[in-house]
Amino acid sequence: MPPSQPLISRRHASQRAICLCLLALFALCSLHAGTALAADKLRLQLRWLHQFQFAGYYMALEKGYYRDAGLDVEILEGGPSALKPVDALLAGDSDFAISNSGMVIERMAGKPVVALAAIMQTSPIVWIVRADSGIRTPMDLAGKRLMLMPAPESAELLITLRREGIDINQLTIQPTSFNLQDLLDGKTDAYDGYISNEPYWLSQHGADYHLINPREYGVNFYNDVLYTREQLVEDKPAQVAAFVAASLKGWQYALAHQEETIRLIQQRYAPGKTLEHLRFEAEALHKLIMPELVQLGHMNPGRWEYIANSYVQLGMAPGPVDLQGFLYTEHVAQDYRMVYLGGVLALLVIVLVGAIALRFATLSRALQREVNRRQTTEQQLLTSNCTLERLANTDRLTGLWNRLKFEEVAHQEVSRAERYGYPLSLVFFDLDHFKDINDQHGHEVGDQVLCRLAQLVGGHLRESDSLCRWGGEEFLILMPHTDRQQAEQLAEKLRERVAKASLLVQQPISASFGIAQLVPGELLRDLVRNADAALYRAKQLGRNRVEA
Structure with a gap:
């Protein structure tokens, strides 16, 4: 041989x-x-009763994401007694908990809590008042009776009041009764609730209401943040990392399969809630989570520092702000037994890997160049698409939504108003004698006047309102959760501001306004036609007026 x-x-x-x-x-x-990973049962404490608010954790459990990660997870229902989970978390009665941004107060007070992931990028908590109360802004709450959940649940509402210069000591603070009927019965003037929950109940009971949203007054904090204790991160980092990853995967599934998730929640967790109620909640929460714009669970250290400083400045937390260790950073402890065991075979592995690496080094470099090229191309395409979308949706002169984009959004708002029964109003307005401005001063001056008008009106609208240039000197404002009387009040304020503003130095300028409220069964074209007819009446009656 x-x-x-x-x-x-x-x-x-x-x-x-x-x-x-x-x-x-x-x-x-x-x-x-x-x-x-599978050593112990892990307990997740919810902050409230079972509902879509915790959909991601249900789906992580039901779809086996926790099990696939080697975790045995139990979800504990919350309620009024679970509003402050920090004590149970630090005592070991739960391993993970859901709470709001106020947990940073506990961290600054020396309690070793760690923020793992922020599910809601903005808070759902709002003041709810009766439509006939005359209360429209935080300043109107001075001297009123206010229902509040205990801190830190009520933090955003209290900060809003203090920033508006309202002395908390001059308010009548009532412990929340968790019963919206108290608002309707006049037992309180303002009720603290979630924009994703209580408005549905009020609509179902035929009650007119108004919302005061802290976000519209510059208070925009994280909410429904996933927390754990520092000791668990240090002792079992692999378990914590696996739990966070599986939970976020559950949220991705819940948001992508909304109807399936809603039906599962009703069947297994919240049989007392109707499918319509859960759908309302899911749609509202989707806007707060913003998965299309922000990565699920994302937390910005700078934003957390701003939140913490807000609590300190308003006397709700001790200073100075030191968030060292508060924000979760994934790390897995080294298992030295595995290192010693692997050392026996290390040289043999190095020989094999080295040979393979040498053989494919050239291919890897070429592949990396191709990846970089494709990434550059994709980025250019994304930029181009964004530019095209902006050009397609906005008016080039004023920067407002154009007619096409407005109709797309307005059709959706009309459908939601029809489904949930909340009021929806439309304001149709234009400048009086605008043709004379163009004829006397030229179209360039006329364009400047339209731009100044758009800035003036846009600066006095809510975040939920939609402003568009309908054509020429005509503009539309779509106002959800607003009845005709409220729309008239806003239009009158806008009319006065236009009349007083220096839109054109050479001569005074006025505007006429037409108001219409959506009637059940009407379509968007009906709403626009009615508002246009009201504007025509305003013109016929002398201009510089509001008609409905």
Whole structure:
């Protein structure tokens, strides 16, 4: 037998031995990792009763994402007694908890809580007042009776009041009764609730209401943040990392399969809630989570510092702000037993990996160049698409929505108003004698006047209102959750501001306004036609007036 054959056989045998050793090593690592993750039951404490607000955690459990990560998770329902979960969390009665941004107050007070992921990028908490109360702004709450949940649940509402210069000591603060009927019965003037929940109940009971949203007054905090205790992060970092990843995966599924999630929640967790109520909640929460714009669970350190400083400045937390260790950074402790075990085979692995790496180094560089090229192309395409979308949706002169974009959004608002029964009003307005301005001063001056008008009106609208240039000197304002009387009040304020503003130095300028409220069964074209007819009456009656 030629001498080369035994040499080849020995080489093959050596390679087989190396492969067997590697397989044994990987199997041991997998067994060790699985045993480490599945050691204990993990308990997640919700902050309230079962509802769509916690959909991601239900789906992570029901779809097996926790189980696949080697975790045994129990979800504990919350309620009024679970509004302050920090004590139970630090005592070990729960391993993870859902709370709002106020937990940073506990951290600054020396309690070792860690923020893992922020699900809602903006808070759902609002003041709810009766439509006939005359209360429209935080300043109107001075001297009124206000229902409040205990801090930190009520933090955003209190900060809004203080920023508006309202002395909390001059208010009549009532513990929340968790019963909206108290608002309707006049037992309180303002009720603290969620924009994703209570408005549905009020609509179902035929009650007119108004919302005061802290976000419209510059108070925009994270909400429904996932927390744990610092000791768990240090002792079992792999479990914490696996729990966070599986939970976010559950949220991705819940938001992508909304109807399936809603039906599962009703069947297994919240049978007392109707499908329509859960759909209303899901749609409202989707806007607060903003998954299309922000990565699920994202937390900005700078924003957390701003939130913490807000609490300190308003006397709700001790200073100075030090968030070292508060924001979760994934890390997995090194298992030195595995290092020692792997060291036995390290040299053999290095030889094999080195040979493979050398062989494919050129291919990897070429592949990386291709990846970079494609990423550049994708970025250019994304930029182009954004530019095209902006050009397609906005008026080039004023920067407002154009007619096409407005109709797209307005159709959706009309459908929502029809479905949930809340009021929807439209303001149709234009400048009086605008043709004379163009004729006397030229179209360039006329364009400047339209731009100044757009800035003036846009600066006095709510975030929920939609302003568009309908054509020429005509503009529309779509106002959800607003009845005709409220729309008339706003239009009158806008009319006065236009009349007093210096839109054109050479001469005074006025505007006429037409108001219409959506009637059940009407379409968008009916609403626009009615508002246009009201504007025509305003013109016929002398201009510079509001008609409905």
